[in-house]
Amino acid sequence: MNTPVVGVIGGSGLYEIEGLTEVKEVVLETPFGAPSDVFITGTLYGITMVFLPRHGRGHRFLPSEVNYRANIYGMKKLGVTRIISVSAVGSMKEHIVPGHIVIPDQFFDRTQGRRASTFFGEGIVGHVQFADPVCADLASILEKSAREVGATVHAGGTYICIEGPNFSTRAESQIYRSWGVDIIGMTNIPEARLAREAEICYATVALATDYDCWHEGHDDVSVEAVLNIIRQNVATARAIIKNAVGQMGQQQLTCRCDKALEFAIMTDKTLIPSQTQQALAPIIGKYLDQNG
Numbered sequence: 001m002n003t004p005v006v007g008v009i010g011g012s013g014l015y016e017i018e019g020l021t022e023v024k025e026v027v028l029e030t031p032f033g034a035p036s037d038v039f040i041t042g043t044l045y046g047i048t049m050v051f052l053p054r055h056g057r058g059h060r061f062l063p064s065e066v067n068y069r070a071n072i073y074g075m076k077k078l079g080v081t082r083i084i085s086v087s088a089v090g091s092m093k094e095h096i097v098p099g100h101i102v103i104p105d106q107f108f109d110r111t112q113g114r115r116a117s118t119f120f121g122e123g124i125v126g127h128v129q130f131a132d133p134v135c136a137d138l139a140s141i142l143e144k145s146a147r148e149v150g151a152t153v154h155a156g157g158t159y160i161c162i163e164g165p166n167f168s169t170r171a172e173s174q175i176y177r178s179w180g181v182d183i184i185g186m187t188n189i190p191e192a193r194l195a196r197e198a199e200i201c202y203a204t205v206a207l208a209t210d211y212d213c214w215h216e217g218h219d220d221v222s223v224e225a226v227l228n229i230i231r232q233n234v235a236t237a238r239a240i241i242k243n244a245v246g247q248m249g250q251q252q253l254t255c256r257c258d259k260a261l262e263f264a265i266m267t268d269k270t271l272i273p274s275q276t277q278q279a280l281a282p283i284i285g286k287y288l289d290q291n292g
């Protein structure tokens with residue numbers, strides 16, 4: 001079995017990872033610019049880990065300013081095969097109570113087109129399948145881990161990704177609810193898309209922190225309320241990651257995330273500009289090396 005390399009993208013309130021040995025800081029520049037911060041690498045239960053705080057240490061990047069391409073490219077370059085994304089989200093359903101964990105299985109994109117969302121372009125065209133944007137195998141490990149550490153977990157659900165940085169208006173929140181979404185956040189798109197293009201498994205541990213602004217019996221979401229719930233639950237998020245990684249050494253995934261580009265690239269290989277080939281080598285190199 002191939003030993004996984006596990007990446008963790010820490011969201012709001014999770015700027016550091018604990019419990020790693022052989023810890024190193026890795027500074028990476030990428031063809032897409034600078035990642036959110038230095039990558040922290042280390043070992044946990046014999047598995048190589050790579051950690052990156054999505055908004056940078058000190059929370060310096062807006063959801064629309066995060067350089068998602070550089071972050072995912074950096075993970076790929078460091079050999080990451082599975083990404084655990086950690087995110088704070090608003091709950092759009094009564095039964096998802098602040099403090100609960102959701103492992104979403106769908107995303108709905110309400111971002112406004114301001115985020116670079118693909119590695120393709122510059123002379124190479126590709127179209128990956130994205131009907132099921134989350135790695136079901138990784139999601140199931142996360143769900144099991146969350147239950148084992150005593151969290152209340154909702155398996156599956158749709159995460160609607162808004163542009164932010166403002167929270168939603170009440171009208172928006174009510175319309176999103178009528179669409180049947182389960183949780184709301186600002187970051188998992190385009191992260192999930194880029195992970196798929198980079199052939200990396202991706203799943204999210206979403207911590208419900210608030211009821212957005214639709215619930216008449218609860219206060220409207222505020223940063224203060226979100227941070228309060230994060231503080232109370234950050235230990236749980238860390239325990240879920242640790243428990244999940246502990247299980248990964250023994251479990252071979254059956255997903256096809258690592259073959260997402262097998263039939264996705266449309267462009268005649270002989271016509272892909274060499275600069276693009278070089279820039280994307282960690283992602284498309286294995287397809288360009290084949291004959292034909």
Ligand SMILES: CSC[C@H]1O[C@H](OP(=O)(O)O)[C@H](O)[C@@H]1O
Nearest residue numbers: 011012063087088185186187226
């Ligand atoms: C602090 S509330 C809004 C902020 O929190 C979420 O970030 P992340 O997914 O990185 O945990 C949300 O998407 C917003 O960026």
Ligand SMILES: Nc1ncnc2[nH]cnc12
Nearest residue numbers: 088089090184185212221
């Ligand atoms: N209500 C909300 N809307 C968007 N992002 C969030 N992150 C945490 N709560 C949120």
